[in-house]
Structure formats: structure tokens, C-alpha cells
Amino acid sequence: MVGYNKGICTYLAFNLQSLLTTPPTPLNDAHHGGLLFLVWNLKYSKPPLSHEEQLNQLGQRGLMCTDRTESFHYLEHLNYYRLAAYWLPFEMDHASHTFRAGTTFQDSLNLYIFDRNAVSHTFDLDETNFGPLLHHLTTVRN
Numbered sequence: 001m002v003g004y005n006k007g008i009c010t011y012l013a014f015n016l017q018s019l020l021t022t023p024p025t026p027l028n029d030a031h032h033g034g035l036l037f038l039v040w041n042l043k044y045s046k047p048p049l050s051h052e053e054q055l056n057q058l059g060q061r062g063l064m065c066t067d068r069t070e071s072f073h074y075l076e077h078l079n080y081y082r083l084a085a086y087w088l089p090f091e092m093d094h095a096s097h098t099f100r101a102g103t104t105f106q107d108s109l110n111l112y113i114f115d116r117n118a119v120s121h122t123f124d125l126d127e128t129n130f131g132p133l134l135h136h137l138t139t140v141r142n
Contacts (some may be wrong), residue, residue, distance in 0.1 A: 051075045062099035063087070063108075071105040078112070086112045 049057065051072055055065060065071040075083070088094070089111070090103040 054080050058105070061097050062092070062101065063090075063103055063105055065105045067106075074105075074109055083108060083112060086115070 054075055055068065055071055059065060086108040087097075087099070090099050090108060092098050092100045
């Protein structure tokens with residue numbers, strides 16, 4: 001882990017130095033591949049888990065999966081880390097990632113679906129339906 005931190009610090013220090021001392025140039029002369037360098041040198045301390053192992057781990061932490069096939073499907077298609085944000089309100093202890101008693105996979109999935117629909121409806125507003133909505137909200141009624 002020390003080598004990993006040293007590599008990033010060296011990279012950031014070098015790029016910060018060059019950003020501060022090098023005058024701007026046209027885009028075709030821009031430096032490419034900085035992010036690739038960071039990704040290339042990442043060292044992971046945990047081995048990847050299969051979807052089945054992820055479900056088992058969630059169960060060990062107290063998350064109940066009433067329909068294991070459905071839970072497996074959503075883990076496979078939505079991603080563990082995308083759903084992890086929706087597990088946070090149900091965690092009893094964030095450090096150990098243990099869930100409150102009675103929490104189900106469906107609870108967090110319902111929260112994800114609600115959030116997705118809310119965002120979809122919010123950003124679906126365009127000039128055809130935003131104008132009348134804005135007029136309705138700003139009109140003073142007696």
C-alpha cells in the first residue's frame with residue numbers, strides 16, 4: 001500500500017508542478033493518459049466476489065433476501081456498488097456494514113426505484129410541460 005500512495009503522490013506532484021509552470025497550449029498539444037496511469041497502478045486488497053458471494057455476504061451482514069433469484073438478477077444488472085448507496089439508510093453500523101433487523105433486499109430496491117423515477121421525472125421536463133408547470137406554480141390565486 002505504501003508504494004501505491006507514493007506513486008499517486010509523485011504523479012500528482014509532477015502534474016501539479018507542470019500545470020503551474022507550463023503555459024496553456026492548444027488542445028491538440030494536451031497531455032493525454034493521466035487517468036490511465038492512475039488506473040494502471042491501482043492495487044486492490046480485496047479479491048472480487050461473484051454475485052452469489054455478494055448475496056451471501058449481504059446475508060451475513062443481516063440483509064434478508066426473500067427472493068434470492070430476483071436479488072441475484074438485480075445485483076447482476078444494477079451492480080453491487082450502485083445499490084450500496086441505497087443500503088446506507090438501512091445500516092445499523094456503517095463501519096461493519098451491518099443492517100437493521102428486518103431489512104430486506106426489496107426495501108433497498110424500492111428506494112432505488114423511487115429515486116430513479118424521481119430523477120427521471122425531474123429531468124424529463126422540457127419546454128412543453130415546464131412552462132405551464134412554472135406558470136401554475138407562480139400564479140397567485142385568491
